[in-house]
Amino acid sequence: TQLLEQSPQFLSIQEGENLTVYCNSSSVFSSLQWYRQEPGEGPVLLVTVVTGGEVKKLKRLTFQFGDARKDSSLHITAAQPGDTGLYLCAGGNNDMRFGAGTRLTVKP
Amino acid sequence: NAGVTQTPKFQVLKTGQSMTLQCAQDMNHEYMSWYRQDPGMGLRLIHYSVGAGITDQGEVPNGYNVSRSTTEDFPLRLLSAAPSQTSVYFCASSYTFYRDTEAFFGQGTRLTVV
Numbered sequence: 372t373q374l375l376e377q378s379p380q381f382l383s384i385q386e387g388e389n390l391t392v393y394c395n396s397s398s399v400f401s402s403l404q405w406y407r408q409e410p411g412e413g414p415v416l417l418v419t420v421v422t423g424g425e426v427k428k429l430k431r432l433t434f435q436f437g438d439a440r441k442d443s444s445l446h447i448t449a450a451q452p453g454d455t456g457l458y459l460c461a462g463g464n465n466d467m468r469f470g471a472g473t474r475l476t477v478k479p
Numbered sequence: 480n481a482g483v484t485q486t487p488k489f490q491v492l493k494t495g496q497s498m499t500l501q502c503a504q505d506m507n508h509e510y511m512s513w514y515r516q517d518p519g520m521g522l523r524l525i526h527y528s529v530g531a532g533i534t535d536q537g538e539v540p541n542g543y544n545v546s547r548s549t550t551e552d553f554p555l556r557l558l559s560a561a562p563s564q565t566s567v568y569f570c571a572s573s574y575t576f577y578r579d580t581e582a583f584f585g586q587g588t589r590l591t592v593v
Contacts, residue, residue, distance in 0.1 A: 380519070402579035413483075413569050413584025414522070421579050459521060466537060467512070467582060471521035 374398060375460055375470035383476040387449055392473040394460030395442045401464065403443045405434055408457040408472070417445075450477045481505050485570050485585035492560040492592045500555040500588050502570030508583075510576040511553040512537070513545065515566040516587075522569065528553055529576045560592045 376395045384390055394403065402421040406414035418427050420436035420443060427434045431454075433446040447454055459472045486501045504511065512527035514537075524537030528547040542564060544556040553572075557564060568588045573580040 377521075404579070404581075406582075411586070413571070413586055414582075415584070416581045419579045419581070461522075461582075466524055466527055466535075466576075468524060468538070469514070469522035471519055 374468045375462060377458075377460060377470035377473050379473060380471065381474050381476075383478065384450055386451055386477055386479050388477075389446070389448050390450055390475070391444055391446045392458055392475070393442065393444050394470055396462070397441065398462075398464075399440050400462040401440070403436060403440075403460055403462040404467075405443070405445055406459045406461060406469075408459060414457075414459055414469075447475075450475075452477045452479050483570055483572050483583050483585040485568075485588050487588060488586065489589050490591070492557070492590065494560060494562060494592060496560050498557050498560065500557075500568055500570075500590075502553045502555065502585060503551050504553075504572040504583070505551065506572060506574070506583065507550060508572035508574050509550070510573045510580070511547065512571050512582075513543070513553070513555045514569045514571065515539065515564075516569060517566050525555065525568075527576075557590075562592045564590065565592045566590060 404419045405417045408414040423438045423440045425436045431448045457472045461469045483504045513525040514522040526545040528534045570585045571582040573582045
């Protein structure tokens with residue numbers, strides 16, 4: 372059983388569409404991180420959220436940390452083909468654990 | 480900036496063979512860790528280290544050993560390779576072991592055990 376459950380597992384959309392992916396857990400975290408991974412590369416950090424209810428924006432990406440600090444979401448506005456990749460959430464209390472990821476494909 | 484360097488990038492082993500995956504970082508980071516990535520499973524933590532001389536087990540430590548004799552290096556040893564260890568292995572480092580510190584990853588080692 373994954374500590375962090377991500378949904379959906381796969382998402383394929385057209386360029387210009389909006390999308391939201393989710394990261395859920397039964398555990399409370401002091402912070403959650405979102406990473407993006409491209410084929411053949413290691414994950415790269417997008418954002419860290421640390422306060423319950425926090426919203427952070429990174430250009431067209433909006434990240435939210437749930438009030439209870441058990442879940443997080445990533446919303447992408449007007450997706451572009453360059454957004455294609457594997458989106459991973461990560462959190463932990465003594466070490467860092469990852470969800471299985473959402474594999475996003477944005478078609479031109 | 481080299482960052483986190485993993486070697487080799489690709490490796491094929493026969494069942495029962497042993498090998499060491501190398502990981503080195505040049506950022507003077509305290510915290511280093513090893514993950515394996517399998518389809519549909521995401522990244523699973525194998526072992527981690529909060530500083531030289533200190534290591535601990537993650538989610539899936541069986542069949543793997545680590546040591547941390549220096550700050551820079553954190554090798555992962557497969558004692559007797561099994562087909563179930565076929566995976567992509569990632570080494571990561573971060574400045575501290577606190578949860579909200581950014582982790583920097585190497586490019587991965589793709590291991591196939593036949």
